[in-house]
Amino acid sequence: MLSLARQRAAARWTERSDRIAWLAADAAALPQAEASVDIVISSFMLQLVPDRGQVLGEISRVLRPGGWLGLVTWLADETDLAADLEFDEAVLDLELDEPEADPREGGEGEYADLAAAAAELVARGFVDVDVQADDLVHAWSREAYLVFKERFDEWDLVDSLDLQDLGRLRARVMERWADLPDDAFVLRAPLVSIVARCPDRG
Numbered sequence: 001m002l003s004l005a006r007q008r009a010a011a012r013w014t015e016r017s018d019r020i021a022w023l024a025a026d027a028a029a030l031p032q033a034e035a036s037v038d039i040v041i042s043s044f045m046l047q048l049v050p051d052r053g054q055v056l057g058e059i060s061r062v063l064r065p066g067g068w069l070g071l072v073t074w075l076a077d078e079t080d081l082a083a084d085l086e087f088d089e090a091v092l093d094l095e096l097d098e099p100e101a102d103p104r105e106g107g108e109g110e111y112a113d114l115a116a117a118a119a120e121l122v123a124r125g126f127v128d129v130d131v132q133a134d135d136l137v138h139a140w141s142r143e144a145y146l147v148f149k150e151r152f153d154e155w156d157l158v159d160s161l162d163l164q165d166l167g168r169l170r171a172r173v174m175e176r177w178a179d180l181p182d183d184a185f186v187l188r189a190p191l192v193s194i195v196a197r198c199p200d201r202g
Helices: 002-012 052-062 082-093 114-123 142-153 155-160 163-177
Strands: 037-043 063-074 127-139 186-197
Touching: 037 052, 052 063, 052 114, 082 142, 082 163, 114 127, 114 186, 142 155, 142 163
Parallel strands: 037 063
Antiparallel strands: 063 186, 127 186
């Protein structure tokens, strides 16, 4: 992600990209000094951290008085794509063993609703909290969705398979997907967008 960001910055700001410092760090232990940052932007990250409150506390710590936080993350949604259900059925068809989930993986997950999102920001001392609901809609081709399943959503299963079983799984998935309508590959996911301010410390 940092490599892609560097490339895009260099292409867009040819004479100023060297003014940007890039770093990777633990969101719960940021290397920035207290009250040293004007704006924090968080994009689809808060659902992944093990302690969201701690991360929000770190953001509050590094923001200058009056500094702003802008974030977007998922709202809880139990809707499954038909394509996902058919993928799972393909795994069962082939009697493949799925790796057990590592209890250390995963984070706090999505916000249950807008009120819960706002309450957590207020509890961490943010003011002028503006919470908005939105939806992300993204249409996949079957081929692109299979790549997504293999490289992200089901990477642990794929990583556990030998080449023969992976080939069998790909073929079976595409068979099960063949009769699905294109709409079965359209993601419609609820989002929450939040803008909040670090209070003046005076």
